[in-house]
Amino acid sequence: MKCITNKVREELSKGNIGSDTSCPYHPSHYRGQNCSFCYCPFYPCNDDDFGVLKITKKGDRKVWDCSLCHFIHRNDVVEYIFKRVEELGIVEPEDPQFSGIFKEAKERFFKKGKAIMVLGATSDAGKSIIVTAICRMLNNMGYSVTPFKSQNMSLNSRATRTGEEISMIQDLQCKAAGIKSPSYHVNPILLKPKGDCISQVIAEGVPYGDYDVKGYYSDFVPNKGTDIVKRNVDFLKNRYDFVVMEGAGSPAEINIYEMDIANMRAAEMADANCILVINMEWGGSFAYALGTIELLKEKDRKRVKGIIFNNLYGKIGGLREGTNKIEKMLGIPVLGIVPHLDIKLPKEDSECFRDVDSVGNGKKVISVIKLPRIANFTDVDPLLLEDVTIRYVKRPEELQGSDAIIIPGTKNTLSDLNWMKVAGLDKAVMSYKGKIPIMGICGGYQIMGRKLLDPNGIEDADFPNSDGLGLLDIVSIWSEYKKRTIQQHGKFILTGENVTGYELHMGNSTVNEKPLFRIESFAAGDFDEGAIRQDEMLFGTYLHGIFEKPAFRKYFMSLMSNEDDIKLTKCIDYEENIDLNIDKLVKGFEKAINMNLFKKLFIEDKK
Amino acid sequence: MKLMLLGTASGVGKTTLVALLCRCLSKKGLKVIPFKGSNLSLNSYVTASGEEIGMGQAFQAWAAGIEPTVGMNPILMKPSGKGVIQVILNGHPLADISPGCHPDTSLLLDEVCQAYDNAHYNSDIVICEGSGSPVELNLMGRDVANMLLVKKKKIPAVIVGDIERGGVFAAIYGTWRLVPEEDRHFLKGFIINRFRGDPSILKSGIDTIERLTGMIYMGTVPYANLKFPEEDSMSMGNGRLEGKDMISAFIANLDELNEGIELGIDYEIFKKIASEDP
Numbered sequence: 001m002k003c004i005t006n007k008v009r010e011e012l013s014k015g016n017i018g019s020d021t022s023c024p025y026h027p028s029h030y031r032g033q034n035c036s037f038c039y040c041p042f043y044p045c046n047d048d049d050f051g052v053l054k055i056t057k058k059g060d061r062k063v064w065d066c067s068l069c070h071f072i073h074r075n076d077v078v079e080y081i082f083k084r085v086e087e088l089g090i091v092e093p094e095d096p097q098f099s100g101i102f103k104e105a106k107e108r109f110f111k112k113g114k115a116i117m118v119l120g121a122t123s124d125a126g127k128s129i130i131v132t133a134i135c136r137m138l139n140n141m142g143y144s145v146t147p148f149k150s151q152n153m154s155l156n157s158r159a160t161r162t163g164e165e166i167s168m169i170q171d172l173q174c175k176a177a178g179i180k181s182p183s184y185h186v187n188p189i190l191l192k193p194k195g196d197c198i199s200q201v202i203a204e205g206v207p208y209g210d211y212d213v214k215g216y217y218s219d220f221v222p223n224k225g226t227d228i229v230k231r232n233v234d235f236l237k238n239r240y241d242f243v244v245m246e247g248a249g250s251p252a253e254i255n256i257y258e259m260d261i262a263n264m265r266a267a268e269m270a271d272a273n274c275i276l277v278i279n280m281e282w283g284g285s286f287a288y289a290l291g292t293i294e295l296l297k298e299k300d301r302k303r304v305k306g307i308i309f310n311n312l313y314g315k316i317g318g319l320r321e322g323t324n325k326i327e328k329m330l331g332i333p334v335l336g337i338v339p340h341l342d343i344k345l346p347k348e349d350s351e352c353f354r355d356v357d358s359v360g361n362g363k364k365v366i367s368v369i370k371l372p373r374i375a376n377f378t379d380v381d382p383l384l385l386e387d388v389t390i391r392y393v394k395r396p397e398e399l400q401g402s403d404a405i406i407i408p409g410t411k412n413t414l415s416d417l418n419w420m421k422v423a424g425l426d427k428a429v430m431s432y433k434g435k436i437p438i439m440g441i442c443g444g445y446q447i448m449g450r451k452l453l454d455p456n457g458i459e460d461a462d463f464p465n466s467d468g469l470g471l472l473d474i475v476s477i478w479s480e481y482k483k484r485t486i487q488q489h490g491k492f493i494l495t496g497e498n499v500t501g502y503e504l505h506m507g508n509s510t511v512n513e514k515p516l517f518r519i520e521s522f523a524a525g526d527f528d529e530g531a532i533r534q535d536e537m538l539f540g541t542y543l544h545g546i547f548e549k550p551a552f553r554k555y556f557m558s559l560m561s562n563e564d565d566i567k568l569t570k571c572i573d574y575e576e577n578i579d580l581n582i583d584k585l586v587k588g589f590e591k592a593i594n595m596n597l598f599k600k601l602f603i604e605d606k607k
Numbered sequence: 608m609k610l611m612l613l614g615t616a617s618g619v620g621k622t623t624l625v626a627l628l629c630r631c632l633s634k635k636g637l638k639v640i641p642f643k644g645s646n647l648s649l650n651s652y653v654t655a656s657g658e659e660i661g662m663g664q665a666f667q668a669w670a671a672g673i674e675p676t677v678g679m680n681p682i683l684m685k686p687s688g689k690g691v692i693q694v695i696l697n698g699h700p701l702a703d704i705s706p707g708c709h710p711d712t713s714l715l716l717d718e719v720c721q722a723y724d725n726a727h728y729n730s731d732i733v734i735c736e737g738s739g740s741p742v743e744l745n746l747m748g749r750d751v752a753n754m755l756l757v758k759k760k761k762i763p764a765v766i767v768g769d770i771e772r773g774g775v776f777a778a779i780y781g782t783w784r785l786v787p788e789e790d791r792h793f794l795k796g797f798i799i800n801r802f803r804g805d806p807s808i809l810k811s812g813i814d815t816i817e818r819l820t821g822m823i824y825m826g827t828v829p830y831a832n833l834k835f836p837e838e839d840s841m842s843m844g845n846g847r848l849e850g851k852d853m854i855s856a857f858i859a860n861l862d863e864l865n866e867g868i869e870l871g872i873d874y875e876i877f878k879k880i881a882s883e884d885p
Contacts, residue, residue, distance in 0.1 A: 121778075249774070255812030284781075287784070289781065295780055314690075
């Protein structure tokens with residue numbers, strides 16, 4: 001506490017410094033935050049709107065935890081504090097008048113943020129990408145912004161800094177919003193399909209249980225889901241100027257209307273103004289627009305303030321005739337017709353699940369085994385920055401001509417290993433041993449091992465004891481129903497360069513191989529991760545996202561290049577590339593949208 | 608008898624459904640002819656007498672157990688790049704059309720109606736396939752593949768919605784709403800295509816659409832993994848046909864799937880709708 005007092009004294013003497021981009025920790029919360037008070041002069045405010053009293057890890061005492069509060073980083077708050085400090089002639093941080101300033105500041109500046117919700121007429125309407133664009137656009141205007149999707153069904157997820165699991169796309173939207181460390185609040189319900197219409201429900205970042213469709217709507221939604229959505233959207237509204245929400249599928253699924261906490265119920269809880277997005281690619285977009293809005297209940301219909309026709313291939317031509325008619329019929333303005341934009345951002349439903357056999361058209365062919373329950377398949381996306389074609393392989397003969405093989409993650413390692421054996425892919429992959437690089441990630445890493453043991457049927461009761469491909473001497477065992485979700489950073493041992501990634505898995509492995517990475521961990525101490533057999537070009541790791549930083553990607557690509565026949569100059573950081581594409585997206589979006597109307601309807605205060 | 612399947616969008620499975628219906632009804636002893644007034648596609652088939660038609664109609668004909676003829680697809684539009692479209696009329700190239708230009712609608716409609724009359728005269732039932740969505744507000748006035756044909760020849764129509772993308776109720780309702788009121792009596796029913804799971808969950812939604820539109824619910828067709836040649840840029844099925852004899856492989860695949868449609872669609876309602884003049 002003494003230390004904090006000294007820091008605050010220092011901060012008071014420096015005055016309002018705005019955003020400190022030279023600080024190595026910047027931005028601690030979000031891009032554009034005011035950094036004048038790195039240490040809060042009001043700490044501990046003990047106000048429930050800003051933090052919670054938490055028991056320490058050791059359990060010996062209680063501390064005030066306000067790590068997710070941004071109030072002190074608002075420009076208006078900082079300006080006000082300095083104004084009052086000067087007026088009252090305060091110099092000492094311990095001055096009791098600070099509690100008065102806190103009350104005044106809260107009174108003036110603490111207000112709930114606005115919610116904007118992007119609804120889609122269908123799945124794949126372009127909701128995620130438009131939320132991404134709006135997040136970056138508002139952040140560029142100087143607002144604090146967060147994305148939010150109450151309920152997301154996706155197999156691509158990420159671990160937050162504190163080890164909760166959220167969907168990959170909300171993590172990406174947080175990047176667009178300039179948020180440093182996303183928390184589980186941005187996606188409090190994640191549904192991970194396990195097959196046979198059953199999904200694993202991840203609630204507030206933690207596995208909660210398995211549900212079928214009927215059970216989800218009759219049990220989870222009324223008993224737990226509704227409260228979760230309310231609680232989390234409130235949390236975010238208390239902390240950001242804008243909460244940009246994403247719906248799921250169509251809001252006009254009239255058979256589950258009142259139970260649908262992903263769309264209009266969430267909009268109602270957040271008091272959001274909504275935009276309806278329609279994908280024009282398949283045609284029928286006028287019918288989708290009119291039908292969707294007219295099937296909404298009246299109280300919900302009033303929330304829809306604008307319509308965006310999205311993803312137009314070709315010219316606008318006579319389409320305005322149609323959009324004008326829709327505007328007239330519904331009395332809701334069309335904000336614009338957005339053309340198909342050539343943006344390279346990860347997609348929720350990756351090509352992998354469509355009938356796409358390959359992506360990219362580079363020189364080197366990397367074959368990814370298309371496991372039936374493939375998960376976190378966006379892991380391979382950064383490879384497309386290189387001169388690479390990614391081929392999704394389901395049969396042994398499709399491996400011909402590969403320059404490398406990747407066995408990706410899966411929602412069910414044991415049953416997918418069995419699928420590989422039935423398809424003859426186990427032997428086929430093994431026949432490439434030593435000839436080309438073979439890499440396993442997460443479930444794929446476990447598959448490459450010697451033994452996979454599931455004595456209690458936690459992963460799959462049908463396969464208590466399986467032989468893996470035996471490419472690496474590791475033994476994996478599922479001994480308890482526990483999931484490891486954690487972000488990691490460390491070094492690629494061969495070169496000493498930095499790598500980052502995240503673990504999301506059930507089951508653990510005993511590794512009898514040279515390690516691939518050295519993980520640096522403050523909490524657990526440094527430790528070895530992964531496996532490498534350099535001579536045979538065999539690699540395995542639990543780290544998702546391992547190709548994002550250039551270090552390992554560059555090495556992996558170099559193994560495929562004989563006599564420098566491919567250029568490796570493009571080894572840029574994948575995150576930087578994502579950032580460039582978000583900026584490109586915003587430009588395209590702003591060009592296509594009537595921005596004055598957008599600002600009038602969604603940003604300006606009407607009061 | 609006569610029937611038109613209109614789609615809420617491209618790629619909702621019209622081509623596949625028409626093929627399945629052709630197969631199913633011809634097996635029940637009816638003489639079935641597939642028909643698509645105007646087809647926008649790059650995949651074409653050359654008939655025994657040397658005329659070019661859309662590939663989709665050729666496969667539908669084989670499904671019906673007959674040989675493809677030019678009358679099943681009198682107009683074929685082939686995009687030839689930069690917005691230029693080659694128009695094939697009755698199997699032979701008519702003209703290249705530049706972007707922004709339109710061929711004479713009444714001439715095309717006459718040709719389509721003539722071919723349709725012929726098909727109707729020579730069959731127990733003509734199953735027509737629409738093209739894209741029938742309510743593209745900027746195109747409706749010259750869209751000879753959908754409502755213009757339905758109105759001219761008084762063909763009972765059924766709307767096909769694809770549930771896989773979500774928003775199927777909105778799509779069906781919106782399509783019905785955008786058909787001008789005086790023409791809505793041609794819209795007799797609706798079908799939900801590509802459903803996975805337990806259809807009982809849809810009941811209340813289906814009831815609402817029936818109540819709002821007066822259209823009859825004709826059934827839910829389960830997601831069918833039909834392997835079909837690509838009709839246009841959209842994906843029609845979930846894989847490619849393999850083997851030497853494409854046609855017999857296709858027919859064998861259809862027969863496997865027929866059960867799905869037999870379970871999902873009520874034939875009595877279907878026949879009733881197809882036999883009455885709207």
